[in-house]
Amino acid sequence: MIHLLSQTEDTIAALATPSGVGAISVVRVSGPESINALDNIFRGKKKLIESSSHTIHYGKIFSKENELIDDVLISVFKAPNSYTGEDSVEISTHGSPFVVQKIIEIILSQKIRLAEPGEFTKRAFLNGRIDLAQAEAVADIINSNTEASFRGARNQLDGLLSQKVESLRESLINTSSLIELELDFSEEDLKFLSYEEAEKRINEIIEELDFLINSYSFGKVLKDGVNVALVGEPNVGKSSLLNYLLKEARAIVSDIPGTTRDIIREELVIDGILFRLYDTAGLRLTEDIIEKEGVLRSKEAVRNADLVLFMNDVVTDFSENLWNELSEITSYDRILKVVNKIDLKKPQKEIYDVGISAKTGEGMDLLFQALKRKAFGTNTFTEKSAVVSNLRHYNSLKKAKDNLVAALSSIDQKFSGEFISVDLRNAESALGEIIGVVTSEDILNNIFSKFCIGK
Numbered sequence: 001m002i003h004l005l006s007q008t009e010d011t012i013a014a015l016a017t018p019s020g021v022g023a024i025s026v027v028r029v030s031g032p033e034s035i036n037a038l039d040n041i042f043r044g045k046k047k048l049i050e051s052s053s054h055t056i057h058y059g060k061i062f063s064k065e066n067e068l069i070d071d072v073l074i075s076v077f078k079a080p081n082s083y084t085g086e087d088s089v090e091i092s093t094h095g096s097p098f099v100v101q102k103i104i105e106i107i108l109s110q111k112i113r114l115a116e117p118g119e120f121t122k123r124a125f126l127n128g129r130i131d132l133a134q135a136e137a138v139a140d141i142i143n144s145n146t147e148a149s150f151r152g153a154r155n156q157l158d159g160l161l162s163q164k165v166e167s168l169r170e171s172l173i174n175t176s177s178l179i180e181l182e183l184d185f186s187e188e189d190l191k192f193l194s195y196e197e198a199e200k201r202i203n204e205i206i207e208e209l210d211f212l213i214n215s216y217s218f219g220k221v222l223k224d225g226v227n228v229a230l231v232g233e234p235n236v237g238k239s240s241l242l243n244y245l246l247k248e249a250r251a252i253v254s255d256i257p258g259t260t261r262d263i264i265r266e267e268l269v270i271d272g273i274l275f276r277l278y279d280t281a282g283l284r285l286t287e288d289i290i291e292k293e294g295v296l297r298s299k300e301a302v303r304n305a306d307l308v309l310f311m312n313d314v315v316t317d318f319s320e321n322l323w324n325e326l327s328e329i330t331s332y333d334r335i336l337k338v339v340n341k342i343d344l345k346k347p348q349k350e351i352y353d354v355g356i357s358a359k360t361g362e363g364m365d366l367l368f369q370a371l372k373r374k375a376f377g378t379n380t381f382t383e384k385s386a387v388v389s390n391l392r393h394y395n396s397l398k399k400a401k402d403n404l405v406a407a408l409s410s411i412d413q414k415f416s417g418e419f420i421s422v423d424l425r426n427a428e429s430a431l432g433e434i435i436g437v438v439t440s441e442d443i444l445n446n447i448f449s450k451f452c453i454g455k
């Protein structure tokens, strides 16, 4: 379904700042009635309707019973130069939930309804202010909590991904147009685009799609952080490492094997990247019923982890048993082999990625580097690369690629242009889904329902 470019007629309102007490709260109103509705309840130096866009006005809001509610500042934005693309106002009130409640009630008593989650941003998209990938980036920015997640979202809002997707779409449209042109003129035996040339172009596009598809693991790490399970034999120092990294005695440390039974989850930011550490009970065989449950949970943590920090110590050295057990529940390339307690002696074996001491802190920088290397793989994405961090985008890119692979096979079999062009058109619309050229109401609802009300 192709969405309508013109927006619904109704006017919406919602609190845009967090609910609760604050210095200031902001109530947002957007839609054709917004300015009029405010003029009915607001007394300032002049009518808002007569003021120009992007101006701020001091005045007072009164109830229908003519009761003074609050001194406010109102910002006026006129279509199409507003966030939503519609006439909008933002009312800055005193930050009392009671005041806000009253003001929203007065507003809603006019021809205005409460906004749905994400509806302001949805309107911004429907009115062409931003594309769909950018709208999703707005939510990502709001949710960003590290330098990395913020940067990734910022790039997406700036249109880095959208521009890339758009240029790939254009190449596809050009290629399929040439193939379709050939169909129209086929009787005259015109060759607009040879099979070889079509193949070459499609391969170039696939190469660029692959780059984006491969960026997903990186983008996901930037956005969501890395889940790291700390796993190892009892007493190797897993909890000690957690405590060292957090700079506090978070987990109980003792020389009694089996100290940690439940999973302890803590977050740590290294170089702007979020690492979520899960200190586990290890995977050992045990008769103790509580420990058994702990082991089950540890296995679950390993399965869910992006990385497994497999810890050994210099005393007991590399645990072949645990290594074998780990390999059954996760893949080797996710495992970082670490040896602890190097303050005591040198590790015997040379199979470790890093040696550390949770006691002295030795080797921690190397550990950080190794964690980052494992998390990012060998990818060489830079600040300015278009990076995919959203599963929806990833799936659309894969769909586009599948269609292009199908097109290549049609070319290979010297099928006529019609077949090839259908695949190219499908690939193009898969790319269009990312930026929202073509979207269904379901996709939109799914995306915007995850926003908060007022955004």
Ligand SMILES: Nc1nc2c(ncn2[C@@H]2O[C@H](COP(=O)(O)OP(=O)(O)OP(=O)(O)O)[C@@H](O)[C@H]2O)c(=O)[nH]1
Pocket (backbone or CB within 6 Å): 232, 233, 234, 235, 236, 237, 238, 239, 240, 241, 252, 253, 254, 255, 256, 257, 258, 259, 260, 261, 280, 281, 282, 340, 341, 342, 343, 344, 356, 357, 358, 359, 360
């Ligand atoms: N010398 C030395 N001792 C350490 C080091 N790290 C931990 N230890 C000691 O090793 C013992 C076990 O440490 P924990 O952190 O409780 O080990 P764990 O792997 O969490 O053990 P469980 O929870 O029982 O599986 C404690 O006595 C720690 O003080 C280290 O780097 N050097």
Ligand SMILES: [Mg+2]
Pocket (backbone or CB within 6 Å): 238, 239, 240, 251, 252, 253, 259, 260, 280
């Ligand atoms: Mg422990």
